[in-house]
Amino acid sequence: MQSFDTIVIGAGPNGLAAAQRLASKGAKVLVLEASGAPGGGAGLAHLSYNLDPRVAKSMALAQHGLVWQQTNLATTALGTDGKHLRMQGALGATLSGDVPEKDRAAWAALRTRLLRFAAVLAPLNQMSPPRIAKDAGNPMLRLGMIALKARMMGAREFRELGRIILTNVHDLLDDELSAPLLKGALAFDATLGGWLGPRSPNSVLPWLVRLSGQTAGVQGALGLPKGGMPALGAAMAKSAEAAGVTLHCNARAARIIVEDERVAGVTLADGEEIRARRVVSAIAPKTTLLNLVGPRHLDAGLTTRARHQKSRGGAAKLSLILRALPDFRGADLTDRLLIAGSEHDVERAFNPVKYGRVPEKPGMEIMIPTAHEPGTGGMHRLTAVAQFAPHAPADRDTARAAMLAACMAQLEAHAPGISAMVQSAEILMPYDIEDQYGLPGGQWHAGELSVEQMLFLRPLPGLAQYQGPIPGLWLASAGCHPGGGVSGTPGWNAALAMEAAQ
Amino acid sequence: MTTLRHFETPLLKTSFHPRTEAANKLWSWGNWGGYTTALTFEDLSMEHSAIRNTATVYDLCPMIKYRVEGPDATAYLNRLTIRNAAKLSVGGVHYTAWVNDAGHLLDDGTLFRLAQDRYRICCQERHLNWLLDSGHGFDVTITEETEEIAALSLQGPTSAEILRLGGFGIDGLKPYRMAEFALGDGWLMISRTGFTGDLGYELWTTPDQALALWDRLFAAGALHGLRPIGSDALNIARLEAGFVITGLDFTPADTCLREDRLRSPLELGLGWLIDWDKGHFTGKAALHKQRATGTKWSFVGLEIDGNISAEGAILYHDRKHEIGVITGACWSPILKKNIALAQILTKHLAGVNIWTEIYALRELHYEKLMMVARVVDRPFFNPDRRRATPPGRF
Ligand SMILES: Cc1cc2nc3c(=O)[nH]c(=O)nc-3n(C[C@H](O)[C@H](O)[C@H](O)COP(=O)(O)OP(=O)(O)OC[C@H]3O[C@@H](n4cnc5c(N)ncnc54)[C@H](O)[C@@H]3O)c2cc1C
Numbered sequence: 001m002q003s004f005d006t007i008v009i010g011a012g013p014n015g016l017a018a019a020q021r022l023a024s025k026g027a028k029v030l031v032l033e034a035s036g037a038p039g040g041g042a043g044l045a046h047l048s049y050n051l052d053p054r055v056a057k058s059m060a061l062a063q064h065g066l067v068w069q070q071t072n073l074a075t076t077a078l079g080t081d082g083k084h085l086r087m088q089g090a091l092g093a094t095l096s097g098d099v100p101e102k103d104r105a106a107w108a109a110l111r112t113r114l115l116r117f118a119a120v121l122a123p124l125n126q127m128s129p130p131r132i133a134k135d136a137g138n139p140m141l142r143l144g145m146i147a148l149k150a151r152m153m154g155a156r157e158f159r160e161l162g163r164i165i166l167t168n169v170h171d172l173l174d175d176e177l178s179a180p181l182l183k184g185a186l187a188f189d190a191t192l193g194g195w196l197g198p199r200s201p202n203s204v205l206p207w208l209v210r211l212s213g214q215t216a217g218v219q220g221a222l223g224l225p226k227g228g229m230p231a232l233g234a235a236m237a238k239s240a241e242a243a244g245v246t247l248h249c250n251a252r253a254a255r256i257i258v259e260d261e262r263v264a265g266v267t268l269a270d271g272e273e274i275r276a277r278r279v280v281s282a283i284a285p286k287t288t289l290l291n292l293v294g295p296r297h298l299d300a301g302l303t304t305r306a307r308h309q310k311s312r313g314g315a316a317k318l319s320l321i322l323r324a325l326p327d328f329r330g331a332d333l334t335d336r337l338l339i340a341g342s343e344h345d346v347e348r349a350f351n352p353v354k355y356g357r358v359p360e361k362p363g364m365e366i367m368i369p370t371a372h373e374p375g376t377g378g379m380h381r382l383t384a385v386a387q388f389a390p391h392a393p394a395d396r397d398t399a400r401a402a403m404l405a406a407c408m409a410q411l412e413a414h415a416p417g418i419s420a421m422v423q424s425a426e427i428l429m430p431y432d433i434e435d436q437y438g439l440p441g442g443q444w445h446a447g448e449l450s451v452e453q454m455l456f457l458r459p460l461p462g463l464a465q466y467q468g469p470i471p472g473l474w475l476a477s478a479g480c481h482p483g484g485g486v487s488g489t490p491g492w493n494a495a496l497a498m499e500a501a502q
Numbered sequence: 503m504t505t506l507r508h509f510e511t512p513l514l515k516t517s518f519h520p521r522t523e524a525a526n527k528l529w530s531w532g533n534w535g536g537y538t539t540a541l542t543f544e545d546l547s548m549e550h551s552a553i554r555n556t557a558t559v560y561d562l563c564p565m566i567k568y569r570v571e572g573p574d575a576t577a578y579l580n581r582l583t584i585r586n587a588a589k590l591s592v593g594g595v596h597y598t599a600w601v602n603d604a605g606h607l608l609d610d611g612t613l614f615r616l617a618q619d620r621y622r623i624c625c626q627e628r629h630l631n632w633l634l635d636s637g638h639g640f641d642v643t644i645t646e647e648t649e650e651i652a653a654l655s656l657q658g659p660t661s662a663e664i665l666r667l668g669g670f671g672i673d674g675l676k677p678y679r680m681a682e683f684a685l686g687d688g689w690l691m692i693s694r695t696g697f698t699g700d701l702g703y704e705l706w707t708t709p710d711q712a713l714a715l716w717d718r719l720f721a722a723g724a725l726h727g728l729r730p731i732g733s734d735a736l737n738i739a740r741l742e743a744g745f746v747i748t749g750l751d752f753t754p755a756d757t758c759l760r761e762d763r764l765r766s767p768l769e770l771g772l773g774w775l776i777d778w779d780k781g782h783f784t785g786k787a788a789l790h791k792q793r794a795t796g797t798k799w800s801f802v803g804l805e806i807d808g809n810i811s812a813e814g815a816i817l818y819h820d821r822k823h824e825i826g827v828i829t830g831a832c833w834s835p836i837l838k839k840n841i842a843l844a845q846i847l848t849k850h851l852a853g854v855n856i857w858t859e860i861y862a863l864r865e866l867h868y869e870k871l872m873m874v875a876r877v878v879d880r881p882f883f884n885p886d887r888r889r890a891t892p893p894g895r896f
Contacts, residue, residue, distance in 0.1 A: 295639030
């Protein structure tokens with residue numbers, strides 16, 4: 001059998017990005033993927049909001065099949081009365097619908113600010129988190145540039161950044177805006193993928209992280225690849241293979257082999273052992289440490305910190321096959337449709353989830369792929385990310401059924417008659433997502449992206465430099481800085497850190 | 503007399519309290535881990551003298567005890583502690599220590615291998631959280647059993663004879679081994695261990711047998727100079743033996759506030775405990791690194807000129823530069839020397855030109871003494887009778 005110097009566990013966006021980079025620098029890389037195909041969470045995803053431009057360029061994704069259907073998709077926030085709010089351009093550059101004049105002005109100012117603040121923080125994404133230890137050898141110049149840019153916004157803006165950075169989304173929106181649909185859409189976006197509601201402390205910072213992403217050079221823009229997000233995952237896989245990466249699907253890593261207190265390879269679920277001096281785990285750090293490495297090879301304090309790392313997912317994924325195109329009271333079906341009537345609706349959808357229960361009226365991000373590209377047999381597809389869903393309810397099957405019913409009721413309320421069109425329906429709860437994709441708790445970011453788990457605290461204090469706790473082990477998943485999304489950023493950063501360590 | 507309510511008498515009483523209370527003529531009590539413990543019963547000099555010349559009992563009940571059992575007990579302890587638990591045979595006891603991820607000492611203690619898959623840890627500090635957390639991923643049960651066991655330390659040259667007279671055949675018992683005996687309708691476990699550096703034993707039983715055990719020992723020891731001792735006498739003996747006490751000689755890492763006060767086993771002279779070849783254990787990577795770069799601090803025994811105890815004194819190089827601190831000191835009655843344990847900067851380990859600043863209180867006036875200190879080997883006192891098997895008939 002061929003021998004490899006590097007094994008990457010997981011062919012999600014980050015595993016593929018890391019693998020491609022390492023292989024293009026001469027490493028012999030084997031990627032192990034548990035499922036039948038590469039792409040990982042791209043298969044769950046709707047839209048691209050933070051694809052790393054370094055990754056897109058270096059992996060030459062365009063040459064490997066990535067074509068944008070849309071690079072700046074509009075959002076329609078659905079009103080039950082047909083009075084929709086349409087947000088066009090990146091982060092609702094223009095609003096059409098029933099929005100008071102003073103809200104329009106206030107939103108224009110707030111929007112500019114949010115994008116500016118996010119842009120100031122954006123360079124942090126592309127580097128290893130700064131370390132706080134003495135003489136840690138931080139890239140002071142780069143950090144200095146970020147600080148300088150923040151300061152160059154002027155005293156007023158700098159103060160404003162300081163004021164809002166650790167506040168909550170509800171208060172921020174409430175200070176400036178009044179229109180419920182607008183506030184609801186923004187609150188939904190801000191909390192998408194998190195385990196927090198708009199009123200949760202520190203909910204603004206994760207939103208800024210989301211807004212630091214870009215599509216085709218436009219900050220805050222949402223991209224839709226032709227063929228959907230799985231096509232982006234497929235392009236990444238093609239690029240990796242073109243760089244010489246060997247990809248084994250249906251190959252689940254069961255253990256990371258540790259010998260003489262360093263990494264020696266991987267044991268697969270079927271018992272096969274594959275040897276390599278370097279193992280890059282691009283699945284969640286928590287799973288990597290607790291399940292693949294195991295406490296016996298780790299210090300007790302680290303094991304405890306890993307166990308306590310928060311990884312609660314709140315997003316469910318609904319897939320419907322419809323016999324006809326639904327009518328969302330005239331909304332453009334090629335838009336991204338949102339059900340989030342107000343910021344309070346978003347909060348109310350989060351409340352029961354705190355106690356492991358299903359919300360009555362979940363918020364929903366809806367996409368209808370067959371409105372862009374016709375489906376087969378005249379059937380239509382509708383997918384939705386529904387928030388919030390409990391990650392650990394008392395009874396999984398009951399919760400799943402209740403969540404499906406709640407989603408259908410929401411859809412019916414916004415597209416009367418849709419229920420009758422349903423050919424088949426499937427919903428993945430956070431725990432189903434964990435089972436199928438391995439994201440612990442079904443967590444979007446493979447570990448909550450919350451202030452206390454960001455930067456040098458991500459994934460865990462002492463492990464934020466992508467280097468694992470055992471020689472030869474590297475961490476490269478969304479659970480690492482700067483977090484999730486189909487970005488490839490953590491994987492790319494990890495590969496850079498490996499190069500720097502050589 | 504008014505009756506005191508429980509919160510007005512927060513210190514617990516040990517199983518031996520009815521006897522220690524009756525014997526405590528000075529009514530000198532201290533707080534050891536939340537228990538009422540005697541500091542001195544009657545006369546400090548006589549108590550120390552008994553440790554070295556006859557025999558003594560010391561109430562060990564407040565010692566924290568954990569039972570560790572299950573198929574993974576050995577693997578668990580090897581990950582938890584720095585020494586190799588697998589090398590400890592059933593019926594054996596060893597001294598060990600454990601550290602956090604950064605290699606900083608949490609505590610030291612003794613590990614008893616009660617059975618293939620069952621151990622007891624005896625230590626100074628409470629660690630249940632750390633022990634339970636460390637158990638994640640191991641098939642092991644950890645039980646705090648401090649209250650379930652009454653323990654008494656019997657130390658001194660005549661201790662073996664007293665046990666013989668008391669009906670316990672300990673002739674074959676070697677140092678760091680233990681044996682079980684019947685006691686009343688219960689059991690008594692005797693280990694040849696102790697904290698005095700002398701011939702001695704530690705006796706472990708259930709609380710309901712405690713007083714009977716005490717009485718049996720005192721009946722047997724009447725003509726062998728047996729007396730109870732308090733913590734003050736024990737402290738002198740342990741200094742002579744060169745033993746470390748958590749909280750006195752180092753600050754345990756989990757309660758230490760100042761980063762520069764954290765100490766590793768290498769810095770406390772406990773490097774010999776570390777089994778570098780047994781595989782991973784908590785803190786190993788950090789200790790490995792420290793071993794490679796060398797430690798900033800070291801732990802030493804000192805002999806100091808004069809006869810005034812240097813308790814808490816600062817160490818100087820060339821009378822000028824601070825280079826360390828004395829963590830425990832006494833005038834040793836058996837050695838007739840002024841001895842001390844100290845943390846000292848490693849670069850001064852060679853021990854030249856070391857001075858200690860002693861404040862001697864003489865009739866309400868301090869006299870400041872600058873005395874020469876010499877680094878010497880520990881233990882200061884290490885008699886052959888400690889090891890002789892069968893033990894001598896003194
Ligand atoms: C419901 C939901 C909707 C989302 N929508 C979007 C979106 O619209 N846009 C967006 O950008 N992001 C979205 N995300 C987030 C995004 O999917 C993840 O952040 C991203 O996929 C993380 O990438 P990754 O490479 O770190 O891990 P993953 O994508 O999770 O990849 C890990 C891979 O490892 C494999 N694996 C797991 N265990 C093993 C093992 N033991 N051995 C071998 N292989 C293993 C998995 O099968 C998987 O392929 C969504 C997430 C969720 C939960």
